[in-house]
Amino acid sequence: MANVHKDAEYVLLSKEQIATRVKEIAKVLDEEYQGKNPVLICILKGSVVFFSDLIREMETDLAIDFMKVSSYGNGTETSGTLTVKQDLSEDIANRHVLIVEDIIDSGNTLFRLKNMLQERNPASVKIVTLLDKKARRTAAIDPDYTCFDIEDEFVIGYGLDYAEKYRNLPYVGVLKRSVYEK
Numbered sequence: 244m245a246n247v248h249k250d251a252e253y254v255l256l257s258k259e260q261i262a263t264r265v266k267e268i269a270k271v272l273d274e275e276y277q278g279k280n281p282v283l284i285c286i287l288k289g290s291v292v293f294f295s296d297l298i299r300e301m302e303t304d305l306a307i308d309f310m311k312v313s314s315y316g317n318g319t320e321t322s323g324t325l326t327v328k329q330d331l332s333e334d335i336a337n338r339h340v341l342i343v344e345d346i347i348d349s350g351n352t353l354f355r356l357k358n359m360l361q362e363r364n365p366a367s368v369k370i371v372t373l374l375d376k377k378a379r380r381t382a383a384i385d386p387d388y389t390c391f392d393i394e395d396e397f398v399i400g401y402g403l404d405y406a407e408k409y410r411n412l413p414y415v416g417v418l419k420r421s422v423y424e425k
């Protein structure tokens with residue numbers, strides 16, 4: 244592959260591999276949400292690339308919204324540790340909600356976020372993630388739809404950052420250790 248970033252050890256998921264899988268997942272989601280007018284929630288910032296590709300592959304009518312949250316600590320409690328930095332613009336009561344994430348690591352963010360959204364009385368709340376790093380999971384949460392299961396490696400690109408860099412890479416790469424160990 245041409246022009247792999249110098250800070251990437253190797254390409255884990257190519258642009259083509261991702262596009263193929265996003266199309267497959269979009270089809271599954273179309274079947275699930277046909278006629279339900281779901282609201283897809285982009286969890287900023289990392290999900291923005293996956294989100295924009297996914298919604299354009301889906302054909303069923305849907306709405307979009309955006310949310311930015313931060314999760315602190317490694318507890319599995321739902322209260323006190325999720326900070327909403329930017330909330331949804333619309334009420335989700337009685338709506339079918341699909342949370343769109345780039346990566347699930349410990350699962351703390353999604354565990355708390357899902358609980359928070361469920362308190363707003365939606366018709367349903369499900370989760371789709373581009374990447375699932377199961378080896379790091381500590382919270383009791385699993386995505387409903389996963390594009391790729393990955394090993395415990397530091398991944399960048401396709402929305403994912405290290406120190407706010409690399410989000411614009413069109414592939415998912417593994418970051419060279421020398422970049423974050425120096």
Ligand code: PRP
Pocket residue numbers: 286287288289290312313314344345346347348349350351352353404
């Ligand atoms: C990442 C990712 C998830 C969370 C996953 O977001 O998008 O929201 O971390 O980690 P967890 O499963 O251990 O909770 P991050 O806070 O890095 O923000 P960003 O999307 O703006 O980069």
